[in-house]
Amino acid sequence: MQFIRSFKFLILVSLLVLPIIFNQIGMSFYLDLATRLCILAIAAVGLNLILGYGGMISFGHAAYLGLGAYAVGIPAHHWLYGGLDFLATNNGFIHITIAIVISGLFAFLTGLICLKTKGVYFIMITMAFSQMAYYLFVSIEEYGSDDGLVINTRSQIPLINLDDPIQMFLVSFSSLIFFMWLVQLITKSNFGLILSGIKDNEARMVSLGYNVYLHKLIAFVFSGIICGFAGVLLGNFTTFISPEMIDWSRSGELMFMVILGGVATVMGPLFGAIVFVILEEVLSSITIYWHLPFGLLLIAVVLFFRGGLSSLLSK
Amino acid sequence: MDYTLLLIQVLNGLQLGVLLFLVASGLTLIFGILDFVNLAHGSIYMLGAFICASLTYALDSYLFAVILSLPVIAIIGYAFEIFLARPLYARDHLDHVLGTFGAILVIDTIAHLIWGPAGIAIPLPNYLDGQITISENIEIPTFRLLIIVVGLTAAFGLLWLVNFTKLGMLIRAGASNRTMVAALGIDIRTLFAIVFAIGATLAGIAGMLIAPITEASLGMGNNIIITAFVVIIVGGIGSVKGAFVAALLIGLIDTLGRSFLDDLFKLFMSTGAAENSAPAISSMSIYLMMALILSFKPKGLFPPRLG
Amino acid sequence: MADILEIKNLNKQFGGVIATKDLNLSILEGELHAIIGPNGAGKTTLISQIFGQIFPDSGQIFFQDTNVTKVSEYKKSRLGINRTFQITSVMKSLTVSENIQLATDTTRENSFNFFKASNNQYTFFKKIDFCLRQVGLIEAINQPVASLSHGDCRKLEIAMALASDAQLLLLDEPMAGLGPTETKEMIALLKRLKGQQTILLIEHDMDAVFALADQISVLVSGEIIATGKPNTIRRDSEVQSAYLGGI
Structure with a gap:
């Protein structure tokens, strides 16, 4: 136990320190990589809340990343190029508020329908709704359709300069820690206990007098909002926002992270994101056809290696 | 309203509908009978298009290419079942x-390696490339009509196969009671692999039919698969009849929405507003329809009675 | 004593099959009322209708003089009716105490408490401790349910029903699948509960029923053909021919 705890601590410390050291010795590439890693890990933490703890297999969580990113991109676009004055701003707090409201609302409205269904229906419907968001942004020419939206500005937040890569990284890292802590808190609460009860035996929870639908809906909205926030960071990080962020293979990658890392664990999503980002980097530096080994690996993980990395650690 | 345009768009909608049915029927069959979710079904559709394209150039005949592609796709489906699906049934x-998401990445990259990043167009023979004149100012492309005919034939063939043949009887029995069929001495594993091969072939046919119009391209499978999901969700997962009705419905709504929604909107809003909002709404129309149907019938229009 | 549950002219059909036919039943507060009957007589269907998992085609169900005929299960359980299942239904991946905790009212009332740790609340300790002692599972308090024996799972279900503070417990064959020793323990447990709780018991084990029940109703083909004290039922000739096979 002691060893595992210090191992986890070591991972977090290295994730914080190493990228900054690399950056100082001129290898800024690793800092960017770590920033991206943290952002993806936040989204995976959000997905883990419903997939791992609640047993809701959403194949559409990239939609929230996209919504969050467009919540930065669209106001910034109007702030830069005019139009829609009520929306035009580069104020980071407004960006975050819009992202939370929109991703929460999207989760609420789609959740109302998705959560009436179970199993495969749920998987496919979440997928379909995220595709709806994808086609919605593809259809809006003003925001660049397929080509996406380039914004030459980042969200303005007092005392923080997101244009500085180190600050961008630190914001992402501390957000990750915050959301890991928050999700941990939620899953240990009464609500979290009920959620795991629902994952285990939904029918029984209904007969115990719980409004299962409402609990699932709330978890679903929470999860969407966390991913929406990750989207705000992603939009700021890339300053290029395109429907491709919502593509369903992005959702698949998020699921891969959560499952590879180990569902329903605090560190799982982070482990998963680390492995995913490293794999992607290493494989794509070897071959542009990196999806081939990645796909084979995914199949191998599913066929032979269940329970994820966290289960290896807890053995 | 322009009735010629309407007629042509209705035909386009039907064409999209039958193609969607060909893809969705395989998905729904595989899910309904094998309880298996196959995301990679769209990749098989794409393989159908690419293989047919290569064979068209090799044989110099689209028709022979199609005939030869069918068994190739069936074998791919069969192999897919044995290597990936079978270990995952339990x-x-x-x-x-x-697992099938991994398979998509693998199949798509292999396709990329073999056929390259650009799409491949398939030339049609002259006898398919013409137009059929219906009246003075209405002409319909022969090939589009052929797609509709082939699609409908496949649809009725499948319904016939499932409802009136011994294989269909076994398939239906196997779906509702696996142990019983196994107890009858029927090799249920082979039966399942055959179902998989049939499903793959149907998707492959769709790919072969669409390729001469749009060309065979890498993203095509991933574009159609979600719409096919919407079809089977709306139709009721596992129901071939439901897939048929939903596919035509969605084909028509999507096509007509894209061409006429702005006209419709102009009836009650300004031209500018209509032209801005119509594309956004029509791009979402089938998903909104799905949401509407599911809020009344969470198991789709024709939920299968089988457990 | 007043009726806690009153059922009037209840009817339910599935397709052409009659599951409940013009059924009338009253249960007094505090009594243990058993329902016996051959397989397929509609016993579980009756419980499911009382609990609101399925709704009757016609007739009324009154709980504490309130018409609850069309009240769905999760609200029923809030009103104070709870049930156990013929096939054990517990949360296998959670621990024994977590299962009990989920069954308590207090969890339900705090179910939207997102940030307060659930395993650290004094009110639960007393409740969990009390319920587990009642059923004799206190040693297993922190064990995962997956590691319990079948008999212990049955006890856990009863403990969960107790934890809910229900005024009326519907027990669907609590002895199902138990060995002789476990059955004896279960009978002893139900004897302890008797008097503290109103219980509607469905059970196949005749010895258990005659040892426990204050009232017995005999259900055959969806109809109650006799109701009475154990001794009356034992002597009723119609019951004997229909079901007991001449004891």
Whole structure:
């Protein structure tokens, strides 16, 4: 136990320190990589809340990343190029508020329908709704359709300069820690206990007098909002926002992270994101056809290696 | 309203509908009978298009290419079942989803390696490339009509196969009671592999039919698969009849929405507003329809009675 | 004593099959009322209708003089009716105490408490401790349910029903699948509960029923053909021919 705890601590410390050291010795590439890693890990933490703890297999969580990113991109676009004055701003707090409201609302409205269904229906419907968001942004020419939206500005937040890569990284890292802590808190609460009860035996929870639908809906909205926030960071990080962020293979990658890392664990999503980002980097530096080994690996993980990395650690 | 345009768009909608049915019927069959979620079904559709394209150039005949592609796709489907699907039947749907998601990455990259990043167009023979004149100012492309005919034929063939043949009887029995069929001395594993091969072939046919119009391209499978999901969700997962009705419905709504929604909107809003909002709404129309149907019928229009 | 549950002219059909036919039943507060009957007589269907998992085609169900005929299960359980299942239904991946905790009212009332740790609340300790002692599972308090024996799972279900503070417990064959020793323990447990709780018991084990029940109703083909004290039922000739096979 002691060893595992210090191992986890070591991972977090290295994730914080190493990228900054690399950056100082001129290898800024690793800092960017770590920033991206943290952002993806936040989204995976959000997905883990419903997939791992609640047993809701959403194949559409990239939609929230996209919504969050467009919540930065669209106001910034109007702030830069005019139009829609009520929306035009580069104020980071407004960006975050819009992202939370929109991703929460999207989760609420789609959740109302998705959560009436179970199993495969749920998987496919979440997928379909995220595709709806994808086609919605593809259809809006003003925001660049397929080509996406380039914004030459980042969200303005007092005392923080997101244009500085180190600050961008630190914001992402501390957000990750915050959301890991928050999700941990939620899953240990009464609500979290009920959620795991629902994952285990939904029918029984209904007969115990719980409004299962409402609990699932709330978890679903929470999860969407966390991913929406990750989207705000992603939009700021890339300053290029395109429907491709919502593509369903992005959702698949998020699921891969959560499952590879180990569902329903605090560190799982982070482990998963680390492995995913490293794999992607290493494989794509070897071959542009990196999806081939990645796909084979995914199949191998599913066929032979269940329970994820966290289960290896807890053995 | 322009009735010629309407007629042509209705035909386009039907064409999209039958193609969607060909893809969706395989999905719904595989899910309904094998309880297996196959995300990679769209990749098989794409393989159908690419293989047919290569064979068209090799044989210099689209028709022969199609005939030869059918068994190739069936074999691919059969192999897919043995190597990937079969080990996963006993697992939960999450594993199906992840495993077949991996398969998509693999198949798409292999296609990329073999056929390159650009799409491949398939030339049509002259006898298919013409127009059929219906009246003075209405002409319909022969090939589009052929797609509709082939699609409908396949649809009725499948309904016939499932409802009136011995294989169909076994398939239906196997879906509702696996142990019983196995106890009858029927090799249920082979039966399942055959179902998989049939499903793959149907998707392959769709790919072969669409390729001369749009060309065979890498992203095509991933574009159609979600719409096919919407079809089977709306139709009721596992129901071939439901897939048929939903596919035509969605084909028509999507096509007509894209061409006429702005006209419709102009009836009650300004031209500018209509032209801005119509594309956004029509791009979402089938998903909104799905949401509407599911809020009244969470199991789709024709939920199968089988457990 | 007043009726806690009153059922009037209840009817339910599935397709052409009659599951409940013009059924009338009253249960007094505090009594243990058993329902016996051959397989397929509609016993579980009756419980499911009382609990609101399925709704009757016609007739009324009154709980504490309130018409609850069309009240769905999760609200029923809030009103104070709870049930156990013929096939054990517990949360296998959670621990024994977590299962009990989920069954308590207090969890339900705090179910939207997102940030307060659930395993650290004094009110639960007393409740969990009390319920587990009642059923004799206190040693297993922190064990995962997956590691319990079948008999212990049955006890856990009863403990969960107790934890809910229900005024009326519907027990669907609590002895199902138990060995002789476990059955004896279960009978002893139900004897302890008797008097503290109103219980509607469905059970196949005749010895258990005659040892426990204050009232017995005999259900055959969806109809109650006799109701009475154990001794009356034992002597009723119609019951004997229909079901007991001449004891």
